[in-house]
Amino acid sequence: MLAYNLQLAWISLRQTPGLTLLAIAAIAIGLGVLMTIQTQSRHMRSLPIGPVSENIYLVQMDNRDLNAPSLDQSFEMPSLSFRDAMYLLNTDTPAIDATTTWKTRGIITTTGQEYNPVRGIAVATNSGFFSIFNVPFLYGNGWTADSDTQGNAVVVISNRLNRTLFGDEDSVGRQITIIDKQATIVGVLDEWPITSQFYDRSFFRGFSDDIFLPQSFAISMNLPRYTRIECQAADRPRTRAYQLADVRHVINSECAWVNLWVKLETEDSVENYKSLMENYVSEQKALGRFPREQNNFLDNIVTHQNAFLSRDARFKFYQRLSWFFAGVCLLNAILILLAKFIRKTKEVALRRALGAKRNVLLVQYLIELVVIGAIGALAGLALSYLGLQGMLGVYMYGTDYEYPLSTVEQLYQMDWQLIRDALLIGILSTIVAGLYPIWKVCNVAPAPLLKTE
Amino acid sequence: MGIRPILLSFKQSKFFSLMVVLQVALTLAAVSHSVFSTNALLRNWSVPSGLDARNMLIERSQFFIDDINLDGVISRDLQQLSQIPGVQHVTTTNQIPFAADGISEVFKEAGTEAQRYLAATFQMNSSALDVLGVELISGRSFYPNEVLKGQLSPETEYPSVIMISDALANEMFGQESPLGKTIWPVRNAQPAEVIGVYTNFMTGQILNGIGKSYNTTIRPMEVWTPAALDPGYLMRVDPGSAESLLENVRDVIYQQQGRYVFRNEVLTRTKKRMHDARSSQAMVMAAVSVVLVLITAFGIVGLVSFLVRQREKQIGIRRALGATRKNILRYFLLENTLLTILGLILGAALTIGIAVKFPALSGTKFIHYDYILYVAIFLWCINLLAVYWPAKKAANIKPAQVIG
Structure with a gap:
């Protein structure tokens, strides 16, 4: 029966090749545009480091001036001052794991080099970084907690930097020079499958960071604070000096620039951590710090990523546009299918007069719709592939090919979910578009039509 | 019907x-x-850029070790860069055409209330016009001995002459000849006398949407400040040879230890980025x-x-x-x-x-x-x-x- 219906569908498709093609084109284009944008959106929303993203929280306590504008979103709130971050990092808390991070940079050379110096973006952090974020190693390991306290000159480098400097060899134990200080490599990262740099709150997707080094070491050699520093009014004129030079003062100041990440696995521990923060701020208030009313945040990586994405006005515009397009295409498909099926009125009348049940006809045309939808979906899939490649090309062009393709292209990749969604949406929307036309044509009364023949 | x-x-x-x-x-x-x-x-x-970007190169680098006396480095760089076969003219510069993103202002009078005119200020040496390839409309270019060299300090006496672009001249002085007029390149600071007017070239101020693309001034300065960006170099090269000279230029800069080149490209690339x-x-x-x-x-x-x-x-x-x-x-x-x-x-x-x-x-x-x-x-x-x-x-x- 199905084979027979498919055969009928095929014959019918070939009877009106022009309109059938138009219907397929309308569905394919709408689907192509929708899938191109939705796939990017889905990739953008994927959890930065997998499911654990929900258990890692950023600690924020409002230590701004009294007259600063009030903030109710963690996304806008500055990070912590060095002293607060260090206190919470080193005190006994419900957190299973914790680390601080901030960005810095330096020029990297090695002794006896045969290549030009490399500018490296570095992360000043703690030994906890590698455990809390499940960082994979190609060679060696992270440094020990001793190195954190003693400020040892040790570094972990990315495999990209390792390739540049040592050509993929195991470089553990070798020395590199950061600006003018020697440091020993203790580990080389493997490809780290994070979707964006969440740990510095930038959610940046271009380069991966090259160097990871103990925060105590970075401070002792006064590496620049390559990050936003939010100071209270009294310190604000010195912000630039705090970024570049004045390390002794910045670590004792009220300026906020250190991100503290904590891993909390239960609701209870989250609540406990929150009350710990509250107590801490109350204590500090008694000492004359934290001029504002208590306003603490403990939001996980997912919340921060969503806040970040919701600010991307251009992408939101594209998203709305893609839905609008899909809608217009669907309306068009309805019109075209109506034109197509209305031609069958006579055929329907004849078959009905000869005793064909309405349901049989409905099923037959439904199958025809499914065939149209499937072809449209396949064509739409091809179009969304072209669309994704095109968007990738536009992005690469727009950023002057500054970022490596490998880190950018993950946003523009086709995957099984795209294929599944495209087929599903394509076929379902064709059925939706065709339901009214086939209902209309199957409901004609045979007699008047036949009379005129 | x-x-x-x-x-x-x-x-x-x-x-x-x-x-x-x-x-x-x-x-x-x-x-x-x-x-x-x-x-x-x-x-x-x-919009015409006013520049032959295909035959211009830029080079920007930074010393990452302290205690460098840049005076010697700059004159060595200038000499060696100009000796590269194919390089016609070289100047130091504090800004790159098409990439100027900071907005600066010039003024027609002293005082803190003076009306501001948006203009990008370029600090270049006496080869400025040759490198840029813009033409002198009136007046004269800098003499080599007018160029201020060395490390800037609060006591530095700034050069007393300045050149301005045609567009800026029109905006500031209208039909009047700007030659001999005095302008203040920094609000209420040392003034300078306009000695030349040159044809317009693009600054890249389109980028920020506020600046004026053709408003520029050039001051005769070959200077540096400690802990700031080191001066860059802008070169005019033989037609068609720009791409092939990039590596030679980089090699010259890297002959000096402790230096990092962060931009070395043909100016068309800068223009594209704009x-x-x-x-x-x-x-x-x-x-x-x-x-x-x-x-x-x-x-x-x-x-x-x-x-x-x-x-x-x-x-x-x-x-x-x-x-x-x-x-x-x-x-x-x-x-x-x-x-x-x-x-x-x-x-x-x-x-x-x-x-x-x-x-x-x-x-x-x-x-x-x-x-x-x-x-x-x-x-x-x-x-x-x-x-x-x-x-x-x-x-x-x-x-x-x-x-x-």
């Missing part, structure tokens, strides 16, 4: 008529906005417009085929009563035109409404009413084309076919 029967037929198929009108309206709004933004981009692309963000957006918008026009055309084809099919009998009767094929064709074209015009009027209102309410949406603040008209005419033509195919079919209906 009159319009009355067409109006009557609208009444009969309200839904379909409404669909056409709406679709044409939405298409016009979307396409108009993408044309606005593409136009804003193209206008920027087509346009990139907007052009990529415009490309997407253009692609979107093409797709939308296609969809609209498809929809019209489907719709008119449907109408033709529904009215086969009437058409047949008409033809039997003496209507020619031309009449039938005209009927459908006219019907579609009426609907399209309605859609276009609605769409124009929508376009203007969106542009006024959300100026940022299309990336431009400007409405060009004439462009809306062009887009409308274009859409009307597309719609006529879309109608033609099914209408032709209608015209070919033979009376005998349908009247049994």
